[in-house]
Amino acid sequence: MLRIIIILCVVSSSFGQTKYQNDFENYWKIVDQYFAYFDVQKTDWNEVRRIYQPSVDTIQNDDDFIRLLEMTNNELYNGHIGLNTNLASSSRLIPTGTDIWVSYKNDCFRVSAIREGFPAEKSGIVLGMEITAYNGIEISEAIKRFLPKSVKAHTNKMYEYAANLLLAGTHNSKRSLNVNDSLTFNIENIKNNRPVKLVEAKVIDTNIGYITINNALGNNNTIQDFDKALDDLKNTNGLILDLRDTPSGGNTTVARAIMGRFIKKEAPYQRHRFVYEEKLYGVKRNTIELVSPRGEAYEKPLVILCGRWTGSMGEGMTIGFDGLNRAEIVGTDMGDLLGAIYNYTLPETNIGFQIPVEKLFHINGMPREDFSPKHYILDTQDQLQKAIEIIKESL
Known part of the structure; x- marks a missing residue:
């Protein structure tokens, strides 16, 4: 799930300190205070400062500072930690920029x-x-x-x-x-060859509906396009929802809108844990997020396809459908993107970065990143064939 909160850290420059020294200190403190997964990632964050601080002291330009922040982010080794800017020499994002x-x-x-x-x-x-x-x-x-x-x-x-x-x-x-x-x-290098359509739909096999989301879970226009696609397929014998190309994640508005078309009563679909509040005050804060029915419910059998390019909100939807007991899940492990991310901006270089601040869980308490589908199949064509078989068997 992608939650964007822009926080401007206003810290006055210390006498004799460069803007890079000040911003690195801001960056280190924000991660130290808000990063939700130190218990999982096992990174020694104090050691990180000891390792990289000497390099910060010698930096003379923004490009070198960006390179240093990229190396520092690798200490947390997850695709949900990153900068909002890059250089030509920067690595492509995981999983969005991978093939x-x-x-x-x-x-x-x-x-x-x-x-x-x-x-x-x-x-x-x-x-x-x-x-x-x-x-x-x-x-x-x-x-x-x-x-x-x-x-x-x-x-x-x-x-x-x-x-x-x-x-x-x-x-x-x-x-x-x-x-x-x-x-x-x-x-060849990966080029932006994204389909023009946010949502594509068709009928396959023996009257089985097939809808794919083209990495558009962050676009609110996806809601109306999905509604039209589902309405056109309302008389099918079952439906396959393909989330295998959603690496960039999205927002909960789109996710809840889609899930809401498959249920008839309000129900929980994921859990949140706000680790920073417990770190600051010693008070645990956990919440359960609900999804509500929306429009005419599609009640026929449903199969979700997921894989390594099912990222963030795509992962949230997958565990959501599983927690709602509304779909069979077919595919592999997903993008393994940790938690709900917040965005921050460093005050002197204006470089933005994101880190997971909330932990996310399946409604049964399993960490989202540990979820594996019941029907674990590596080959993409075999995944589709299994989805078709599941729908036929349910009939």
Whole structure:
């Protein structure tokens, strides 16, 4: 879920301090106070300041400061931590700017997801391949610049974050992947090839409705487009809602509007925990968010498709439908984007950044990032076929 709160930290410059020293201190204090996942990420935030402060003292321009903040963000190793600006040399965002996903196991990085229609797929890379080098550098060496420096030991999650950030590439460099120690794939840079339509709908197989959201959960116009699509499919035998291309997340207004078309009474769909309030005052604050019925309810069988490019609010909708007991979930692990993010702006450089401030949970108490679908299937075409089978069996 994306919640945007702009907070201007007004701190007067200390005598003799550069704007970069002041803004780094602001940045460090905001993360220290509000970041919700230090218990999960295990980052030593005091050690982060010790490691990077000497570099801050020598910075002379904004570009170098942006590079330093990017390195500092990697200490928290999650795609929901980032800046609102980038350089040509900056890595693309995870998962929005990626087209390939690798998982780390037994000292190997294997392809576990490929984004349909994007350069990695078009180059010929397939599921299960082992990535051994990137742009001529052995992958175990190439990922080192993205690994946290403040931790005592690196975990599988850290290795996967670093590898996927590496494979996403930068805005100004080409990508060459060595696979299985014998094949080389040259992959084009990702271009903005987003479909024009926010929502697409059609009838497939034996009168089964299919709706896909084209990374538009943050656009309120999606609501009316979705309503029209669902109304056109109201006489189908069942519906597949494809959330596999929602990496940029969105807002709860759109999410609740969509979920509200599939229920007949108000019900909870996710939990929130406000960690910063407990840190500041020692008082726990937890809330349950509800979704209300909206319009004519579609009551036929429903299947949700999810995957590595189901991000943030897409993840929230997936666990929401599961918590409402309204849909079967088919796919893989999702974008693994932590919590609800808030945006902040540094007062002297005007650089913005985002961090997760609220923890989010399935209605049953499971952390959102730990959710896996009941029907866990890697191949995207097999996922669709399974969804069709589930609807047919339910009839």
